[in-house]
Amino acid sequence: MNTAIGTKEAIKRWDGFADTYASHHTENGDIHKEVFLNSVLFELMGDVKGKRVLDAGCGEGYLSRLMAKQGATVTAVDFAPRMLEIAMERTPDQMDIDFRHGNLEHLDLFNDGLFDLAVSNMVLQDLANVESALKEIYRVLVPGGCFVMSILHPCFITPESGWEKNDSGDKLHWNVDQYFYEGAYEQKLGKMVLFHRTLTTYINTMIKSGFSLERIVEPTPSQEMLKKHPTFEEDFRCADFIVFKLRKAGVESQSSWFSPIVP
Template sequence: MKQNLGTEEAIKRWDTFADTYSKNHTEQGDLHKEVFLNPTLFSLMGNIKNKKVLDAGCGEGYLSRIFYKSGAIVTAVDYSPRMIEITKERTPNDLLIDYRQGNCEDLNTLEDNSFDLIVSNMVIQDLANYDKAFQEMYRLLVDGGSFIFSILHPCFITPKSGWEKTESGEKLHWNVDNYFYEGVYEQPALGDKEKMLFFHRTLTSYVNTLINTGFTIESIVEPKPSKEMLKKYPSFEEDFRCADFMVFKLKK
């Protein structure tokens, strides 16, 4: 674990990883997004027709495209220049989405009180200065606006966490370690030689930082696979053993 690595290094690594990452995404995202995150995000968002929506950390843009097709007025940012190139390539010309390269820690090109809804899907753990990102989201929302974000579950996805297995590969239980360590750690990315950076915080730090920013917590969800998804992808039965993700819905 290397505390001297920050967001700038994370951006460089995401630029390197962007093409590999995007190849694993369909118009519903990757498998984990399809099974866990999309159903939760959509249920928390409700009807977004005619709403001004910011996709904060859009990746290859699948959510931005879904938002636009749902009738929203969509702006999307990502801190990886290569990722923005990919999402523009993947977006048909008739989808009028305003894509911009920008770090969620400082979105000074966007005006105060510009959005009814901000969604940040699996992004906050990629930022060294998450407190600044929360402040930016608060600044950009209209009064009464909503901020929904998903993250790796901070209680279970920690530095050195992972399955304890038998010699034959049977999964015995999920190990958690270094929970109270707060800072950066490296994680292999889909077999790539390059390792990605994650920034771990405790649940206490997340909740207190959100409250101190001014947000009201409306809902917290730990997504589980639905019966329909289990029929389609039976291997996700193991995800009832511990939670992989956490989703927050907040109000300004």
């Protein structure tokens, strides 16, 4: 763990890891996105046809392409130059996606109120300054615009977490430690830099940025996915991911939680 590491180091490592990362992605993303996240993201986003959508941290671009196929006008931004190159290589010329290089912490390349919808799929844990990123995404949304974001579940994926196993290698239970540490740590797989923060910090920062919170989903595998990938049965023991649906002020939502109180 190293609190001195910032987003600049994360960008450097993602740029170097981009080809390996992309090699594990099909048209539906990697296996975890296919099993856990895609159906939840599209459920929370709703009908994207005709909407101006920001793919905030697009990676190799699979989600941008899926949204474009459903009729969205997609602008995709990522902080790793090599990742953007791969995204553009994989995107057919006739698919009109505007790929941009940029860091979500500073979206100066976009005017205020430019997008109807923003989605960030497994990105915010890669940024040192999540408050700046949330404020920027809030700024570029239209009033009443929606933001859907998925991250590693901060309650269970911590700087010191993993399976406790017996001598035979059987998984006994999931260990969690260093939950209240907030800062950078190195992921064991791929030596990528992640930035851990508590669930409290995430939610309070969303509220501070102006968003109201409409829904939270902790995805589990569907029966259809379990038939295809039976080993994911173990994910009913512990949540790996959490997904939020947020709303920018401007349109009342009867189902919203933690909405700012207006005197």
